[in-house]
Amino acid sequence: MKVLILSGTTERLDDVVGWLKDTGATVIHDRLWRKAMERIQVDAALDLVMIMAGSDSDVEMKILRSVRMDHR
Numbered sequence: 780m781k782v783l784i785l786s787g788t789t790e791r792l793d794d795v796v797g798w799l800k801d802t803g804a805t806v807i808h809d810r811l812w813r814k815a816m817e818r819i820q821v822d823a824a825l826d827l828v829m830i831m832a833g834s835d836s837d838v839e840m841k842i843l844r845s846v847r848m849d850h851r
Contacts, residue, residue: 780804781824785815785842786831795831812842819846 782804786792792808799806804827809815819828819842828846830839 780826781822782806782827782829783815783818783822783825784808784829784831785812785839786810788831792831795829815842816845 780803782799784792784795784806786808787810796806796808807818809818815828819825828842830842832839
């Protein structure tokens with residue numbers, strides 16, 4: 780499984796990444812939403828996109844709308 784995590788903060792990130800890697804997942808972490816969007820559009824092997832919510836809800840909503848509209 781290939782997982783993309785979008786998180787502007789590192790709070791609890793190590794715990795989440797460690798847990799995912801323990802399950803055998805490949806984890807990619809992006810801090811910037813534009814970089815994450817590029818990855819989502821290009822990498823068809825992504826199985827899961829996780830957004831670690833922060834104070835900038837507009838960014839999270841843009842990603843959620845984009846992923847929801849992607850029929851892959």
